[in-house]
Amino acid sequence: MTSDIDLTGKLLIAMPGMGDPRFTHSVIHVCAHSDEGAMGLVLNKPTGELHLHDLLEQLSITAGPEARNLPVHFGGPVETGRGFVLHDEGYHSSISTLSVGAGLAMTATLDILEDLAQGQGPAKALIALGYAGWGPGQLEAEIAQNGWLTCDPGSALVFDTPDNEKWEAALKTLGINALALSADAGRA
Numbered sequence: 001m002t003s004d005i006d007l008t009g010k011l012l013i014a015m016p017g018m019g020d021p022r023f024t025h026s027v028i029h030v031c032a033h034s035d036e037g038a039m040g041l042v043l044n045k046p047t048g049e050l051h052l053h054d055l056l057e058q059l060s061i062t063a064g065p066e067a068r069n070l071p072v073h074f075g076g077p078v079e080t081g082r083g084f085v086l087h088d089e090g091y092h093s094s095i096s097t098l099s100v101g102a103g104l105a106m107t108a109t110l111d112i113l114e115d116l117a118q119g120q121g122p123a124k125a126l127i128a129l130g131y132a133g134w135g136p137g138q139l140e141a142e143i144a145q146n147g148w149l150t151c152d153p154g155s156a157l158v159f160d161t162p163d164n165e166k167w168e169a170a171l172k173t174l175g176i177n178a179l180a181l182s183a184d185a186g187r188a
Contacts, residue, residue, distance in 0.1 A: 007033040007139065009101015011157075012040065013149040013170045016181050022077055025167040028132055029086060029153060030139075031100040038134040041086055041106070043126060043158060044166035045074040052127060055083065056117050059110065066119020073163075075128025083129055084108045087122035088155065091115075102153045124159040149174060 012028040028040040050072040056063050075084055085107050089099065095109040105122075115121035134142070142148055151173045161169045168178045 005140070007038065007150060009104070009153070010150045011043075011153045011170055012139075013151060013167065013174075015146055015148060018147055022074075023132070027157075027166045027170045028076070029100065029104065029158065031084075031086075031098070031106050031131075033139070035136060037136050038139045040132045041075040041084055041126070041128045042073060042132060043086075044163045046071040046163050047074055047129070050129075052113075052116060055127070056113060059113065061110075061114055061117050064118045067117045068119070070116070070125060070127050071163075073126060073128040075130040076132030078131050078133040080130035082108065082131070083113070083127065084131060085112050085116075085122070085125050085127050086158070087112075087125040088159075091122035091125075103155065104153065104158065124155060126159060149176075 007030045010030050012030060014023045014026040018024055026045065027043045029043055030038055030040040032039045052068065052070045052072065053063055055072060056067070086100070087105055087107065089103050089105045091097070091105065091107070091112070093107045093109050093111050095111050097105050097107045100106045112121055116125065143150070149171070151170055154173070157166065157169055157173070171178050
């Protein structure tokens with residue numbers, strides 16, 4: 001199945017009827033989408049107890065006095081031991097940074113954590129462990145079954161909106177009030 005749409009750089013907004021509880025009220029930035037599948041990072045589910053300083057300690061990276069202690073997010077259920085940093089395009093790793101649309105980039109190499117530990121690195125960053133993944137045609141099928149809405153991201157929504165407000169804020173970019181949503185899919 002060849003997809004006519006490229007969702008790279010878009011946000012996925014979980015609909016109320018989302019069957020997988022890991023994605024209830026999730027907002028996901030799609031970092032890559034092709035005929036081979038899709039990969040994205042959940043933006044609004046902080047781990048709660050884990051912060052950048054904890055990761056730095058586990059990786060034996062010394063945090064300097066300028067280091068920000070950013071929260072670590074649940075990026076998705078795939079490869080939960082692997083870290084990703086979604087950030088503004090103003091930062092580029094000397095090893096590998098991937099442009100992921102809408103003025104955003106993703107880096108998954110240790111050098112970004114080393115830079116963040118020294119108070120350098122990207123001005124805006126979201127740290128995630130794990131990612132959400134879909135096989136060929138799977139994401140398109142979930143959208144067709146009313147599992148997800150899509151919208152364009154904005155830096156303010158991704159980085160500045162509190163995590164517990166991102167789902168409703170993403171819906172508002174589409175002119176949708178969360179209270180008006182139904183878990184039941186309509187059939188015309």
